[in-house]
Amino acid sequence: MNAIEVAGLVKRFGGKTVVDNVSMTVAGGEIVGFLGPNGSGKTTTIRMMCGLLTPDAGQGRVLGYDLLREARKIKREVGYMTQRFSFYEDLTIEENLAFVARLYELAPAKAHVERALEELGMTSRRRQMAGTLSGGWKQRMALAACIMHKPRLLLLDEPTAGVDPQARREFWDEIHRLAADGLTVLVSTHYMDEAERCHRISYISYGKLIASGTVVEVVRDAKLATYVVSGADLAAIAASLKAAPGVEQVAPFGATLHVVGSDRAALERSLEPVAARDGVRVQEGETSLEDVFIQFMSRAEDNMR
Amino acid sequence: MSGLFSFTRLGALLVKEFIQMRRDRITFAMMLAVPLMQLVLFGYAINNDPKALPAAVVATSQDRYTRAVISALEITGYYRFDHVVRTVEEGERLMASGAVVFLVTIPSDFARRVDRDDDPTILIEADATDPAAASGAISTLGTVAASALARESGTVNARPSDIEIVVHRRYNPEGISQYNIVPGLLGVILQMTMVMMTSIALTRESERGTMENLLAMPASPIEIMLGKVLPYLIVGAVQVAVVLTAARLLFGIPFIGSVGLLLSAVLIFVFALVLLGYTISTIARTQMQALQLTFFFFLPSILLSGFMFPFRGMPDWAQWIGEVFPLTHFLRVIRAVMLKGAEFSAVAFETGILAAFVLIYSAVALTRFRRTLD
Ligand SMILES: Nc1ncnc2c1ncn2[C@@H]1O[C@H](COP(=O)(O)OP(=O)(O)O)[C@@H](O)[C@H]1O
Ligand SMILES: [Mg+2]
Numbered sequence: 279m280n281a282i283e284v285a286g287l288v289k290r291f292g293g294k295t296v297v298d299n300v301s302m303t304v305a306g307g308e309i310v311g312f313l314g315p316n317g318s319g320k321t322t323t324i325r326m327m328c329g330l331l332t333p334d335a336g337q338g339r340v341l342g343y344d345l346l347r348e349a350r351k352i353k354r355e356v357g358y359m360t361q362r363f364s365f366y367e368d369l370t371i372e373e374n375l376a377f378v379a380r381l382y383e384l385a386p387a388k389a390h391v392e393r394a395l396e397e398l399g400m401t402s403r404r405r406q407m408a409g410t411l412s413g414g415w416k417q418r419m420a421l422a423a424c425i426m427h428k429p430r431l432l433l434l435d436e437p438t439a440g441v442d443p444q445a446r447r448e449f450w451d452e453i454h455r456l457a458a459d460g461l462t463v464l465v466s467t468h469y470m471d472e473a474e475r476c477h478r479i480s481y482i483s484y485g486k487l488i489a490s491g492t493v494v495e496v497v498r499d500a501k502l503a504t505y506v507v508s509g510a511d512l513a514a515i516a517a518s519l520k521a522a523p524g525v526e527q528v529a530p531f532g533a534t535l536h537v538v539g540s541d542r543a544a545l546e547r548s549l550e551p552v553a554a555r556d557g558v559r560v561q562e563g564e565t566s567l568e569d570v571f572i573q574f575m576s577r578a579e580d581n582m583r
Numbered sequence: 584m585s586g587l588f589s590f591t592r593l594g595a596l597l598v599k600e601f602i603q604m605r606r607d608r609i610t611f612a613m614m615l616a617v618p619l620m621q622l623v624l625f626g627y628a629i630n631n632d633p634k635a636l637p638a639a640v641v642a643t644s645q646d647r648y649t650r651a652v653i654s655a656l657e658i659t660g661y662y663r664f665d666h667v668v669r670t671v672e673e674g675e676r677l678m679a680s681g682a683v684v685f686l687v688t689i690p691s692d693f694a695r696r697v698d699r700d701d702d703p704t705i706l707i708e709a710d711a712t713d714p715a716a717a718s719g720a721i722s723t724l725g726t727v728a729a730s731a732l733a734r735e736s737g738t739v740n741a742r743p744s745d746i747e748i749v750v751h752r753r754y755n756p757e758g759i760s761q762y763n764i765v766p767g768l769l770g771v772i773l774q775m776t777m778v779m780m781t782s783i784a785l786t787r788e789s790e791r792g793t794m795e796n797l798l799a800m801p802a803s804p805i806e807i808m809l810g811k812v813l814p815y816l817i818v819g820a821v822q823v824a825v826v827l828t829a830a831r832l833l834f835g836i837p838f839i840g841s842v843g844l845l846l847s848a849v850l851i852f853v854f855a856l857v858l859l860g861y862t863i864s865t866i867a868r869t870q871m872q873a874l875q876l877t878f879f880f881f882l883p884s885i886l887l888s889g890f891m892f893p894f895r896g897m898p899d900w901a902q903w904i905g906e907v908f909p910l911t912h913f914l915r916v917i918r919a920v921m922l923k924g925a926e927f928s929a930v931a932f933e934t935g936i937l938a939a940f941v942l943i944y945s946a947v948a949l950t951r952f953r954r955t956l957d
C-alpha cells in the first residue's frame with residue numbers, strides 16, 4: 279500500500295496560488311526527499327498531507343485514510359516535525375516528551391518517556407529547558423517526540439536547517455534505521471547531499487511539482503550537457519562564457535569551471551574557442567543534482583518573467 | 584481509546600498548562616498580587632468615610648430647637664456648617680456648585696411643631712454623586728436629631744420616630760455604600776484577571792508556533808478548551824479566597840448569607856469568565872488583538888453592570904445592554920447573598936443566567952475553534 283497518494287492538491291492564500299495541482303505518491307518504507315527553493319510551497323503541501331490545512335482542490339489518501347474526511351485518524355498515525363521548533367520552550371525535555379506521550383495516550387507514559395530519552399541519549403539533559411537547547415539538540419528532541427507514538431509515516435519539514443554536519447549525518451543515519459523498520463519518510467530539505475540520501479526526490483517550484491524520481495532519473499531527465507574547463511585564467515574564461523549562446527550556467531568548482539547547458543550543440547560551439555586556447559582543457563563532465571536544481575530555478579524565473 | 588474526549592489527553596494539557604503557569608513567575612505573581620492590590624486600593628479609596636463635609640443650613644428661624652439640632656449634627660463630625668443661608672434658592676446654588684455636600688432645611692414652623700408634638704420635619708438634601716460619603720452622614724441623622732430634641736425639650740416626647748426626616752439623595756437615587764462596592768469589586772477583579780489571562784490562551788500558542796504542533800497531535804477541541812480554562816478556575820478560587828478574607832479583615836464587610844451558595848455562584852461566574860476569555864482567544868489572531876478585545880469588553884461591563892452606577896438608575900436601553908454581561912448577574916447574586924443573606928431560591932434565576940453564559944460561551948468557542956491553520 280502506498281503511504282501517500284495525493285492528486286491535484288491546490289492551496290491558495292488570498293488569491294495567490296501557493297500549491298498548484300500537486301500530485302505525489304510515496305510507497306511504504308520509502309524515504310522521499312521534497313526539494314525546492316524557499317517559498318515554493320513545501321511546507322504548505324506537507325501541512326495539507328497531515329490535515330493542518332484544507333486543500334482548495336484535490337484529494338487523496340494518507341496511510342489509507344481520506345485526506346479530507348479522516349484527518350483525525352491521519353493525525354494519530356503520522357509524526358509531523360515542523361519546520362520551526364514548535365515544542366514548548368518553557369518546558370523541560372522530559373516534560374515535553376511526557377506531554378506528547380500522554381496526548382497519544384501511550385501507557386505507561388513514564389516508560390515511554392524513559393525509552394525515548396535513552397534512545398536519543400538525552401537522559402542526562404532531561405531537566406534542561408527545551409528553549410535553551412542548541413539547534414541540533416532541539417532537532418533530536420523534536421524527532422524523538424515525533425516518533426514516540428510509533429507513527430507509520432514521518433513528515434519532516436526541513437529538519438536539518440541550522441544543524442551542524444555531524445548532527446546532520448547522525449540524523450540521517452537515524453532516518454535510515456527508521457525506514458529499515460518500515461517507516462515511510464517524506465522529508466523536505468535544501469541540502470543536495472541529503473537529497474542524495476533519499477530513495478526518491480520530488481522537486482517543487484512556485485507551487486508546481488516539476489520533477490520526481492530517483493536522483494539518477496531526475497538528472498537524466500533534465501537532459502543537461504556539462505563540460506569541465508580547467509587551466510589558466512579561468513576567471514576571464516568564465517566572464518566570456520556567461521553571455522555565450524547555449525551556456526546556461528558557469529560555476530567555478532575549485533580549480534575548474536563547470537559549464538552547463540541544455541542545448542548540447544550550441545554549448546559545444548561556444549566552448550570551441552575556449553578549448554583552442556593554450557593550456558586550457560575542456561572535458562565532458564557529469565551533471566550533478568545541483569546543476570539540475572539551479573537549472574530548474576533559473577527556468578522557473580524565466581517563466582515568471 | 585480515541586474518541587472526542589479522553590481524560591488522559593486532558594490531563595496532559597492540564598499538566599503542561601500548570602507547569603507553564605508556574606514558570607511564568609511575573610504572570611503568576613500578578614494573578615495573586617493584583618487582586619489584593621486592587622482590593623486595598625479601591626476598597627480604601629471608596630471606603631473612606633469622610634467627616635466634616637461642608638454643609639449649609641437653611642434656617643428661617645433661630646429658635647432653640649433649631650440651634651440644638653444643628654449643633655448636634657455638627658458634633659457627629661460628619662457635617663461642617665460653613666454656610667447659613669436664608670433662602671432655599673441660595674442653598675441650591677451652593678450645592679449645584681459643589682460648595683456644600685448637604686443642605687439642611689429646617690422649616691420656620693419646626694419649633695412650633697415640636698412643642699405641639701405635631702410631626703416636625705427636617706429636609707436633608709445630599710449630593711449623592713459621592714454616595715459612600717453621603718450615606719454615613721445621613722444614617723446618623725435620625726437618632727442624632729431626635730436625641731438632641733429630647734434633651735432640649737426635657738421630655739421623652741420626641742422619640743426618634745416622631746421627627747420626620749426627609750432625605751433627598753440628589754443625582755444618584757440608589758446611593759451605593761461601601762458594602763455594596765467591595766463585593767462588587769470581587770466580581771470586577773475576577774473579570775479582569777480571568778478574562779485577560781485566558782484571552783491570550785490560543786494566540787500565545789499561535790505566536791510561539793506551538794499551535795501547529797498541538798493541532799498535529801490528537802487533542803480534540805473540547806480537550807484543548809478545557810485544558811486551557813480549567814487551570815484558571817483554580818487561580819480564580821485562590822483569588823476569591825484572598826479577596827473575601829481581605830474584605831472581612833480590612834473592611835469588616837458583613838457576610839450574612841451561605842458561604843457554600845456564594846462559592847458555587849462564584850465558581851459558575853469564574854467558569855463563564857474563563858470561557859469568555861477563551862472565546863476571545865479563538866477570535867483574535869494576535870495577543871495584542873486579544874487584549875484589545877478584552878478591554879473593549881471591560882469598560883462597558885464595569886459601567887453598565889451596576890458596579891459603578893446603580894443599575895436601575897440607567898435608561899432602559901442601557902439596562903438591556905447591561906444584562907448581557909455576566910458581571911451584572913454576578914453582582915446581583917453576590918450582593919444578595921453576602922449582604923442580604925438571600926437563599927438559593929432568591930438567586931436561582933440569576934445563577935441560572937450565569938450557567939447559561941457558560942454554555943453559550945463554550946458553544947461559541949467550540950464553533951470558532953480552528954482545527955487547521957487555514
Ligand atoms: N498562512 C499563509 N498565509 C499566506 N501566505 C502563506 C501562508 N503560508 C505560506 N504562505 C506563502 O506561501 C508560499 C509558500 O510557502 P511555504 O509552503 O512555506 O514554502 P516553503 O516551505 O517551500 O518555503 C510563500 O510565498 C508563503 O509566503
Ligand atoms: Mg517551509
